[in-house]
Amino acid sequence: MFKRKAGVLWVLLVLACVTAQASAFTLPEGFVYVTDVVETAQLEIRYYGDNNFVGAPVDGYEAPVAILTEEAAAALKVAADILDEQGYYIKVFDAYRPQRAVDHFVRWAADLEDQKMKGIFYPQVDKSRLFELGYIAEKSGHTRGSVVDLTLVYKDTGEEVDMGSGFDFFGEISHHGTDLITPEQAANRSILRDAMVAAGFAPYPEEWWHYSLVGEPYPDTYFDFPVDIGAKHGGTAMDEAMARAIEQARTTMRQDIGGPFGAAVIDGEGNIVCVASNSVLRDHDPTAHAEINAIRLAGQILGTHDLTGCWIYTTAYPCPMCLSAIIWANVKQVVYGCRPEDAEEIGFRDAFIYRFIEGGQQDTSVLAISEYGREQCLTLFEEYAELQKTIY
Numbered sequence: 001m002f003k004r005k006a007g008v009l010w011v012l013l014v015l016a017c018v019t020a021q022a023s024a025f026t027l028p029e030g031f032v033y034v035t036d037v038v039e040t041a042q043l044e045i046r047y048y049g050d051n052n053f054v055g056a057p058v059d060g061y062e063a064p065v066a067i068l069t070e071e072a073a074a075a076l077k078v079a080a081d082i083l084d085e086q087g088y089y090i091k092v093f094d095a096y097r098p099q100r101a102v103d104h105f106v107r108w109a110a111d112l113e114d115q116k117m118k119g120i121f122y123p124q125v126d127k128s129r130l131f132e133l134g135y136i137a138e139k140s141g142h143t144r145g146s147v148v149d150l151t152l153v154y155k156d157t158g159e160e161v162d163m164g165s166g167f168d169f170f171g172e173i174s175h176h177g178t179d180l181i182t183p184e185q186a187a188n189r190s191i192l193r194d195a196m197v198a199a200g201f202a203p204y205p206e207e208w209w210h211y212s213l214v215g216e217p218y219p220d221t222y223f224d225f226p227v228d229i230g231a232k233h234g235g236t237a238m239d240e241a242m243a244r245a246i247e248q249a250r251t252t253m254r255q256d257i258g259g260p261f262g263a264a265v266i267d268g269e270g271n272i273v274c275v276a277s278n279s280v281l282r283d284h285d286p287t288a289h290a291e292i293n294a295i296r297l298a299g300q301i302l303g304t305h306d307l308t309g310c311w312i313y314t315t316a317y318p319c320p321m322c323l324s325a326i327i328w329a330n331v332k333q334v335v336y337g338c339r340p341e342d343a344e345e346i347g348f349r350d351a352f353i354y355r356f357i358e359g360g361q362q363d364t365s366v367l368a369i370s371e372y373g374r375e376q377c378l379t380l381f382e383e384y385a386e387l388q389k390t391i392y
């Protein structure tokens with residue numbers, strides 16, 4: 001049997017799978033993906049990447065998608081239609097925001113050492129005053145699901161319209177009615193504002209990009225489900241990914257290439273990047289598990305070692321090696337078919353590895369680990385540190 005009490009490592013390993021299970025298949029009732037309602041909406045979800053005031057992906061943003069309440073999305077569609085006639089598409093920077101993301105902002109604001117993005121987002125504001133000036137708060141209207149941050153792009157060129165200051169720039173230049181921008185920039189802000197107000201949104205005086213639905217459906221609820229593509233996978237994409245993983249596993253196990261295990265990698269848009277299966281026997285490679293093979297293939301196809309935003313679908317709960325590989329790859333969501341006990345039933349056992357880890361890697365009947373040659377090896381590290389200096 002699998003034991004799930006455990007050391008930190010094991011807890012981390014388990015979390016990678018358990019969180020996926022909790023959130024993978026549904027968007028809460030009353031919420032929709034913006035692009036399912038406003039098909040022309042462009043997305044640049046800033047908190048999913050590192051082009052934001054934190055300078056890193058923000059907690060809870062698992063995919064570059066925008067989610068809103070049905071009511072807010074319907075109103076946004078009205079605004080988008082008005083703007084469409086005038087030659088613009090909307091570009092969404094943020095919509096529904098999980099509470100864990102707001103908590104991340106609060107933690108970031110308290111860390112006065114971290115001034116990494118100051119030059120771009122808050123050059124004139126002392127970071128220690130972000131709370132009192134209202135730029136950061138412990139609650140955000142976004143978390144209630146009916147607030148959207150957006151700008152305009154020209155339909156013909158796809159270029160962003162000049163609004164006089166960037167999204168999330170903390171300062172007076174971002175206020176409606178500021179005299180720090182040109183009349184043309186002010187007129188551009190008005191085009192967005194007029195359409196949004198006509199559609200039922202209220203502007204926010206301090207941020208030209210921020211609009212709240214008037215009469216929002218959940219005025220007192222601060223949601224905390226992640227921004228992800230789980231519900232999108234709930235339909236055919238998920239069925240297809242798992243079906244292809246199963247088919248691949250079936251084919252290769254019948255050819256004695258490996259065990260009955262397959263895995264698929266899906267990108268942030270829900271497209272299947274690749275499918276792979278276990279090839280331990282053919283490759284004489286004990287590490288050639290389905291998930292490892294899938295990660296390696298996806299890395300080659302996508303030209304990166306960083307699979308941030310990707311999901312892994314696997315026919316069985318990943319072993320400790322694969323769990324670690326998945327975490328190294330920055331994959332945040334795993335969906336599995338068979339449970340560990342199902343694999344154990346047919347003779348595949350990972351439990352002793354977990355026991356070894358839980359036991360502090362002390363059981364020499366599993367593995368003896370000893371230190372040797374530290375001085376010589378440390379010279380490598382020193383050389384690497386030197387290289388870093390010259391490269392960066």
Ligand SMILES: [Zn+2]
Nearest residue numbers: 289318319322
């Ligand atoms: Zn494995």
